[in-house]
Amino acid sequence: MHEWSLAQGLVASLHSFAEREGLRRITLVEVSVGELMELDVPVFRDAFETLTRGGPADSAELRIVEEPARFRCRRCGAEWTFAEVEEQIHRGVPEDLMVREPGGELESPLHIFPDLVPAFVRCPRCGGRDFEVLAGRDMRVSRLEGER
Amino acid sequence: MDSAPEGLDPLVSLLGERLGRIGEVILVGSGKGGVGKSLVSSSLALALSDGGSRVGLLDLDLHGPAAARLMGVSGPLESWRGGVRPVESMGVEVMSLALAVGDLPVPVSGEGKGRLTLALMALTDWGDLDYLVVDLPPGTGDEVMIPVRHVESARALAVTTPSSLARDAVRRLLVLFRDQGVDILGIVENQAYVDCGGEVVSPLGRSFAEELAAEFGTRVLARIPLDPAIGRAVDEGIHPLRRSGALADAVGAVAGEVLGRR
Numbered sequence A: 001m002h003e004w005s006l007a008q009g010l011v012a013s014l015h016s017f018a019e020r021e022g023l024r025r026i027t028l029v030e031v032s033v034g035e036l037m038e039l040d041v042p043v044f045r046d047a048f049e050t051l052t053r054g055g056p057a058d059s060a061e062l063r064i065v066e067e068p069a070r071f072r073c074r075r076c077g078a079e080w081t082f083a084e085v086e087e088q089i090h091r092g093v094p095e096d097l098m099v100r101e102p103g104g105e106l107e108s109p110l111h112i113f114p115d116l117v118p119a120f121v122r123c124p125r126c127g128g129r130d131f132e133v134l135a136g137r138d139m140r141v142s143r144l145e146g147e148r
Numbered sequence B: 001m002d003s004a005p006e007g008l009d010p011l012v013s014l015l016g017e018r019l020g021r022i023g024e025v026i027l028v029g030s031g032k033g034g035v036g037k038s039l040v041s042s043s044l045a046l047a048l049s050d051g052g053s054r055v056g057l058l059d060l061d062l063h064g065p066a067a068a069r070l071m072g073v074s075g076p077l078e079s080w081r082g083g084v085r086p087v088e089s090m091g092v093e094v095m096s097l098a099l100a101v102g103d104l105p106v107p108v109s110g111e112g113k114g115r116l117t118l119a120l121m122a123l124t125d126w127g128d129l130d131y132l133v134v135d136l137p138p139g140t141g142d143e144v145m146i147p148v149r150h151v152e153s154a155r156a157l158a159v160t161t162p163s164s165l166a167r168d169a170v171r172r173l174l175v176l177f178r179d180q181g182v183d184i185l186g187i188v189e190n191q192a193y194v195d196c197g198g199e200v201v202s203p204l205g206r207s208f209a210e211e212l213a214a215e216f217g218t219r220v221l222a223r224i225p226l227d228p229a230i231g232r233a234v235d236e237g238i239h240p241l242r243r244s245g246a247l248a249d250a251v252g253a254v255a256g257e258v259l260g261r262r
């Protein structure tokens, strides 16, 4: 549900970029989105469209590229993908820590704070929690096109 | 124009939008744990709120979220379109990552702590606030640098105790504040003395607060005594500000300084 906040941050950053660089119009925005964020893409697109209306990024094409998540254990050296810990990510969060949404649905705190992953996930090989997220954790603007 | 843009971070921009709705940010730090920083930050938030201000308290201490605990808040978090909602307690809006992870350990690298701190600051939907009191974690790592870097015109309070260890830690933090251009509101000395029926003794040792204040061109705003009522209140789950008159007087002086500097 925080897709609207993320879109608000993205649009605010586009507006300040357009002003700084003297862009009249932004025509394409490519965003790299970490798999670990489990972004609700339709909600995010909807928010982006609404929030860009009337500004320099109005009607810009929004391209969303998912960056696969990869992890590496600092204890045993194992590397793994999202799919290998998906079960832990979706079922490893205790019920009383699941974030409440307005409609009564529950969402994982990892959806909002992907960097908390070592609190809820353990290395599939050694069971340790001391691991790195090598990729696929956050949102970045990877490409912009516009007109001066 | 067609490029991979530099310096474009949605969370930093979002944080900027949030801060636009907050009157003033007060950073409360001590450089080390165990000196009563969370007692001071949560008491200040309560005192400002009691005085009629709209106040938020952000506990950034990932490993020992004592300010959130003193405020008696617990999870789970609630989210909506506007972000993650703080939890209201005694009139203060409180946010802490403890609300997301409970008692689980969070073995995150320094860089990860920095990103979590930025995400927590950017995604929390405070709405309109007069004051946001930020309880800084110990040290001078990424999780301290994020608020120092991204909150322009923040003011800082330094909390210490009469001990050379506490002095050395808080001095490092004060140097950082000074060099990063953070305005230092003043110094609060905790566990400063004991009032034995009118006779004042200092069981912890010599006070360094005045020396620090002189070095950094600031003032000692309050000295909080060792008061058994503080520990008793914590054990009973009541905020110590409601039980210790000496604490209330000391924090009242700090709140007065904060209000006077608007």
Ligand SMILES: [Zn+2]
Pocket (backbone or CB within 6 Å): A073, A074, A075, A076, A077, A078, A123, A124, A125, A126, A127, A128
């Ligand atoms: Zn391992």
